[in-house]
Amino acid sequence: MRLELVGKPEGCKLLRMTIDVEPPLVPSSRIRSLSIRGDFFAVPEEAFDELERKLEGTTLEELGKKFDGLIGQNGLECLGITGSGLDEIIQKELHNGI
Amino acid sequence: MAYEFRLLETGFHRAAFNMGLDEALLRSVAEGRSLPTLRFYGWAPPAVSIGYFQGLHEEVDAAACKTAGIDVVRRITGGGAVFHHHEVTYSIVLPLSHPLARPNILDSYRLLLGGIIEGLSILGIEAEFAPINDIIAGGKKISGNAQTRKLGCLLQHGTIILDVDVDRMFTVLKVPQEKTRGKLIEDIKSRVTSIKHCLPQSESMSFETLYATTIQSLKKGFAKALNLALVSSVPTEAELQLAEQLAQEKFSSQTWITLR
Numbered sequence: 067m068r069l070e071l072v073g074k075p076e077g078c079k080l081l082r083m084t085i086d087v088e089p090p091l092v093p094s095s096r097i098r099s100l101s102i103r104g105d106f107f108a109v110p111e112e113a114f115d116e117l118e119r120k121l122e123g124t125t126l127e128e129l130g131k132k133f134d135g136l137i138g139q140n141g142l143e144c145l146g147i148t149g150s151g152l153d154e155i156i157q158k159e160l161h162n163g164i
Numbered sequence: 165m166a167y168e169f170r171l172l173e174t175g176f177h178r179a180a181f182n183m184g185l186d187e188a189l190l191r192s193v194a195e196g197r198s199l200p201t202l203r204f205y206g207w208a209p210p211a212v213s214i215g216y217f218q219g220l221h222e223e224v225d226a227a228a229c230k231t232a233g234i235d236v237v238r239r240i241t242g243g244g245a246v247f248h249h250h251e252v253t254y255s256i257v258l259p260l261s262h263p264l265a266r267p268n269i270l271d272s273y274r275l276l277l278g279g280i281i282e283g284l285s286i287l288g289i290e291a292e293f294a295p296i297n298d299i300i301a302g303g304k305k306i307s308g309n310a311q312t313r314k315l316g317c318l319l320q321h322g323t324i325i326l327d328v329d330v331d332r333m334f335t336v337l338k339v340p341q342e343k344t345r346g347k348l349i350e351d352i353k354s355r356v357t358s359i360k361h362c363l364p365q366s367e368s369m370s371f372e373t374l375y376a377t378t379i380q381s382l383k384k385g386f387a388k389a390l391n392l393a394l395v396s397s398v399p400t401e402a403e404l405q406l407a408e409q410l411a412q413e414k415f416s417s418q419t420w421i422t423l424r
Contacts, residue, residue: 072340079244079296080340082222103219103424105244107296109269109313111216143269145296146242 079146184410241310283385
């Protein structure tokens with residue numbers, strides 16, 4: 067199933083996500099693919115593209131933590147986007163969907 | 165001792181060429197073939213640029229742009245969608261090894277935007293840095309900026325708003341689903357300002373005069389705030405050729421424009 071999510075968590079720019087997950091929609095649903103879009107900054111940009119691919123296979127509930135961990139590993143610098151911000155948007159959807 | 169920078173005033177060009185030339189300058193400086201560079205430019209026809217991470221069709225009404233003759237381009241930098249019309253645009257390129265290149269992006273914005281803040285002060289406008297990437301005057305945005313780092317160099321580009329037509333802007337930019345067009349336009353009008361609005365004496369100036377006056381002040385502002393010795397120049401033939409190539413093969417391509 068596909069989730070189209072949008073939100074502007076505290077400390078973040080406007081974030082949009084398209085996430086394909088294995089049903090049913092629960093916190094432990096695995097992410098098949100995802101795209102994160104918005105007016106945030108990430109340098110180098112191409113490393114963020116790679117980060118998105120590395121998030122595939124993660125569960126919805128682990129997404130934010132894994133995101134923050136990958137930023138540390140990749141030497142990526144992000145502004146206007148955080149793992150907790152992504153979690154907040156997902157939690158809202160899970161709350162609405164369950 | 166002042167830092168020697170090349171100064172380019174490249175006039176008005178199509179969006180794809182403008183972004184191509186910024187990238188060509190980045191590559192040229194990265195390869196040590198050109199001095200660190202400060203460039204001022206404009207857009208003809210008007211254009212919408214979107215940030216590297218933005219979805220084209222979520223931000224821009226591409227059909228409306230085509231009908232209105234407005235260019236659309238994706239930047240190599242992050243940040244938000246910008247309607248480029250009555251503004252001065254600048255880019256600054258320097259090696260990451262340069263004393264003016266701070267390792268931290270936010271620190272870099274703070275330092276480099278000092279040039280614009282000083283330039284606005286010379287014009288008679290008190291402005292300040294508003295993290296992450298804006299400059300505000302009287303609490304309203306007057307300049308938006310974006311930065312990237314590639315090939316061992318830092319590229320920052322941004323706009324200084326001369327005049328703003330929010331109604332026209334939202335004939336080509338999409339309105340978020342949760343907002344009505346009218347509410348959004350009122351919201352933007354309350355949060356964005358322009359040199360024309362801040363300087364009542366500029367009301368009678370033609371766009372050309374205001375553009376030239378603003379660039380003069382910005383040159384002085386960058387020179388003073390960043391201790392630059394600006395050397396007026398023109399892009400090299402190699403830079404222009406690469407800019408044209410990038411304009412055609414990258415920035416005009418649907419693959420790039422619809423990347424996200």
